[in-house]
Amino acid sequence: MHLFKKPKVLLAMSGGVDSSVAALLLKRKGYDVYGTFMKNWSDTKNKITGQCAWVEERDHAIKIATRLEIPLITLDFEKEYKKEVVDEMFKKYKAGITPNPDIDCNKKIKFPLLLKEAQKRGINLIATGHYSRIKKRKGKCELHRAKDESKDQSYFLYAQNQNELSHTLFPIGNLTKKKVRKIAERNKFQNFDKKGTVGICFIGKINLKDFLSKRIKSKKGKILDPQGKIIGEHDGVYYYTIGQRLGPRYGFELERKNEKTGRMERWYVAKKDVKKNIIIAAPEGHPLLEKDKIIVKEFHLISEDEKTFLRDISKNPKQICSRIRQVGELIPSVISYKNKKIIVTLDKPITGISEGQAIVIYQKTKCLGGGVISF
Secondary structure: OOOOOOOEEEEEOOOOHHHHHHHHHHHHOOOEEEEEEEEOOOOOEOOOOOOEHHHHHHHHHHHHHHHHOOOEEEEEOHHHHHHHHHHHHHHHHHOOOOOOHHHHHHHHHHHHHHHHHHHHOOOOEEEOOOOEEEEEEOOEEEEEEOOOHHHOOHHHHOOOOHHHHHOEEOOOOOOOHHHHHHHHHHOOOOOOOOOOOOOEOOOEOOOHHHHHHOOOOOOOEEEEOOOOOEEEEEOOHHHOOOOOEEOHHHOOOOOEEOOOOOOEEOEEEEEEEOOOOEEEEEEOOOHHHEEEEEEEEEEEEOOOOHHHHHHHHHHOOEEEEEEOOOOOOOEEEEEEEEOOEEEEEEEEEEEOOOOOOEEEEEEOOEEEEEEEEEO
16 A cells, blocks of 8 residues: 655745745645745844844744744855845946846745755755746746735746746745735734835845945945036945935935926936946936836746747737836836847836846736846
């Protein structure tokens, strides 16, 4: 008589409610769950207790693992995270580019290292508490947006590959956040009402300017209006991103009265010249702030064949939807391939697009892939 052997899964447990409920659901489905807490950053401290934030988060994970009677392993990837994510982030900001460290973290740290660790332990599956869905079609894994569109995280997962997705489970992808919290409360999880993480992956919410100034020295430069007139001074072009508001809160008196309308206008970063250390600012509604054509670099497709896809869109541009920010608006767009450049043309111009940010493309709920924004 053959006994059924439970499939093993290595689950990333952050101490938050999402991964905690993911653990519960996997166990209910008959998986042999091994929790793992990733220590990737130890510099963030609790302002009240002075304790490292990761220690507090792991305490939450330990309590849930104990309650569910599953083991919890702690993995230290701090060295890799600093090198592959944080160092790269500083390098890109210094070049005047706005990176997305959360995408880099998933691509370079969380998924590949978790899968490697799982296979080293004889475990064939990994799982996370991401709000996304994986569907298998024609031997390929497709990435789809979550049922809860307001929490969808496919934007951060567009760079994952077939090998990773074929070994990955997203247990809460078909649930709403409200439902996840209800499940946690019903099962007496102490973190059922714990606030979700904000800010940079594993680092948390930070003052970006203060964070960058630790390794990028301030350097005073000019702020110009669209006509080239000097209207102010900044303390380092690296600290500011395209679309960022410049006003009293940020040390700039750039709220000005419009001579025609008589009302006060907000001003924003429209362009940056890193070599000359110059910021060009423009008032809200100015054409300089709006973009509708994006060149996509470092293009990655999840389940489509890239050569076939590029050949097809070079002949017949494809209707898609684009997302520039996590849970940002899904903008109807057209993707084409001309002169060895992948171009996404948005149906309407939008503001706040910066080089280095991610653009992620969709057809209905399916995430086709994405890349890095350039102009």
